[in-house]
Amino acid sequence: MLDVIIALVPALLVSVTFFGWNALRLTLACVITCLAAEALSRKAMGRNLGIDDLSAVITGMLLAFNLPPTLPTWMAVVGSVFAIVICKQLFGGIGYNPFNPALAGRVMLLISFPVFMTRWSEWTIPSPIGMDAVTSATPLGLVKTAVTSTGALPFTFDGATMLQLLVGNQNGCIGEVSAAALLLGGIYLLIRRCITWHIPVAYLATVAIFSGILWIHHPQQNLPPHFHLLSGGLMLGAIFMATDMVTSPVTKRGMLVFGGGCGILTVLIRKWGGYPEGVSFAILLMNAITPLINRATRPRVFGAPKGGKKQA
């Protein structure tokens, strides 16, 4: 668990660089609330497991990373309590929650406080590459609005934009902006064997392929695959959220199916859904069918007849 926290540090540093106090404020609020909620609910339920497994810290960090920088602190607190108490402890605590608590907390906030959860406008990008820019929405939000109203993309994407997205110089939730920092954390997790490559690779590859097909088909209206990969919460989702062990399948084949499903749902929502971003919903929906995936991808017992019908 400590490894996951270490892996999240680069992304935290980037977000503090870009969003300053707000990033720190939200992260602290979420982490402290999550820890307190975990400790209290365990005490209330008479379970002796402590909070030293640090899973609440991770939930707190991930939830904070999924919040816009200007969100009021009390909302972050509400989201954290919901994530820990409702989505985790009420299901039996660590290991038993069907949905990723951080994502469930974020989606709860998104549905309950849509205005605050999508308000990015008061923020100015202090660009590290020399130019200042004022944006009013996330890149994906801009695209969504433009495509729905005018039927065309609002701007073109060149190497400079790519670099901006990679570094994290874009508007968005505090932890999701820098693809590079998240990838760094992902590599660390892979080296430490905290995650396997299956889910992130399947997820990112599916997004790339699906969006690639759409883009080749109609480049004026669809975003190129590399933009899809680098924008929004995809990296954060693919590396840190979809790989949450508790809520993802246990078999290797199941993990590939899970990642693929997340990828398809993400692009579907981004392209045709009501929200500009679909990572949270995609992962939560796939969480819901994880037990089914596990069941369907049970490996053939060594020595059981090949190709024959699977035993029960």
Place this chain on the structure above:
Amino acid sequence: MGFIKAKYNAPGGVHPAYHKDLAAEQPIVEMPLPASLVVSMSQHLGKPATPTVKKGDSVLRGQVIGESAGFISAAVHAPTSGTVKLVAPVATAAGPQATAITIEPDGEDTWVEGISPCPNWQALGKKEIVEKIAAAGITGMGGAGFPTHVKVSPPPETEIDTLILNGAECEPYLTADYRLMVEKAAEIWQGALIIAKALDAKTIYVAIEDNKPQAIAAMQEALPAEAGDAQVVELKTEYPQGAEKQQIFAVTGREVPAGGLPLNVGIVVENVGTTLAVWDAVVNGRPLTERVTTVTGGPVAKPGNVLARLGTTTADMVEFCGGTSGAVAKIISGGPMMGFAQADMSGPTTKTTSGLLLLGPESVHAYESMPCISCGRCVGVCPMNLMPNELSQFLEAEDYETAEEYNVMDCIECGCCAFECPAHRPLVQHMRRGKTQVMINRRNQ
């Protein structure tokens, strides 16, 4: 010549720290007779033998002191000459009690009369070989202890075409089989030819992991001309390559059907130690009264491979190996992955004691079992392709029907899942308990 690399590899598997260097280069040394020997009647799988001697009897080495008590059972012989001091129940390595005969050696080590060597074993018929093996009380010496005479007399309608000698010794720490292969390669081959004759097996393979190049070389060098197209097969070093079903797959690509036996795919697997015992029994006419055991682990002063009489207690063995230096936190009969933890050093060596492992406090940790977080590592390493995570949860809830549906009975208790589990869940113990309970439920139906 006579050497191939395994083309297949069974699913799953783990790579524990092997620690074989502790005892690997120690030649086999014969241990002098201890002050007393405790010979258990339950040294094999199946029914314990029936004692045929009583307190006060004097016995000779090789004399039958326990008769085979059923189809799956094996005779037990006096490991040396002396006097029977006690016939009383003693706990076996696995825990349950079994009758044991305590013998005080007279130091003469006189063999019982009627030991007749038979160097010209080629003249023996299949039946005679099996009879000699049964009379010698030989059982599998790798760990499970299945009576060998039963294994080498398959039902007449089954055709056995291949004999595999198991020299994988995939358990960490253990080096007894390795030393046997290095030191007794020619005798092992002779034993293999004898078993192959009893089975009518045409092909012989010797399966050895690639971390034992010396054993591979020795077995290759000693390959006799009459062994035909026998091969030494080099396996990838991975635990559990020594597990029967996994090894058969690695060597031949055949899968033993779930719930089946190797003979269902025309194969018999014998441990190299067993093979040597067969040679000794058939050619020299000597019953199984001793075996090589690796005495190893951090606290053992001089780890080594000891040829000791059956019935030698752990304490005597360790004493012979220079005693202990430093605290002992755990005593294991067998290897660290599948062996049995012992409460004290009073347990006797049996036909299946491949190793005695002492671990110091630095290698022993007590963990609190945490809830499963579904990481799936156990699923990835299970050599039987089971889902230990789900199984352990069914078993924790005492849902034995579902556990059976999820193939708990196919578990080979190799311990890979528990080795990998980051939540330190006692997965193998759950499986063992589940298997026992399923068997009980089946019987009650």
Place this chain on the structure above:
Amino acid sequence: MTAVIQTAITIGGAGLACGGLLALAAKFLAVEEDPRVEEVNEILPGANCGGCAYAGCAAYAEAIVLEGAAINLCAPGGAEILNKLAEATGQTAQQAEHKVAIVLCGGEVEHAPRKFDYNGVADCQAAHSTGGGDKACTYGCLGYASCARACPVGAIEIINGIAKVHPDLCISCQACVKTCPRKLIKMVPYARKIHVMCSSKDKGPAVKKACTVGCIGCTICTKLAEDEAIKMEGFLAVVDYDKDLDNDTVIEKCPPNCIVRI
């Protein structure tokens, strides 16, 4: 206005169709059941404890009605339910003796040492099959509460390392008897209060090493108890519950104090 009417018709129609289907299903898919089975099942306590040796109360009800099973097998039900069953089935009420479970081991933490640290599944069967169990006494209660978990009414509690049955809560279902891997739990008449709290078949010296309150086979109690109410079985004194035993001297004179009144 048409929209309103259309909606009303659609939704109302769908409701009617579903209701109709349900009604048809109830009629054609109904399971035929002997009304007497239902009647008997209503009388049974519904604890599904399995003490009657049937799968549950419903199965026992079926057995009573269709197979003519004895009606006094329901121990939890007691006299009241037996009488009701007799009334319903016409059989005569033949009250079985009220028996309760008892764990015949008194080796609490301070009496019976452990021979190693057990760090595994907290279950008696699992502990018992690990090196024969961690308790030095190979016959005594391991205290991992398998019986307590099996008890449908929570009548068993682990107190100071060993299982204790609360006789007044016990419904005589014998679930615990079947669970105990060491077969320590016996069913004894509720009226009998004096017990030898030991099940060790070992000889005296071996028992002394493993437990300070184990029966050492001294046979003093067998001489004190009238009418051979306590007999020796090997090296263990065993109460013969068919005989009347209400003699406090056996309790006082027992050297290891393993005879107690509960």
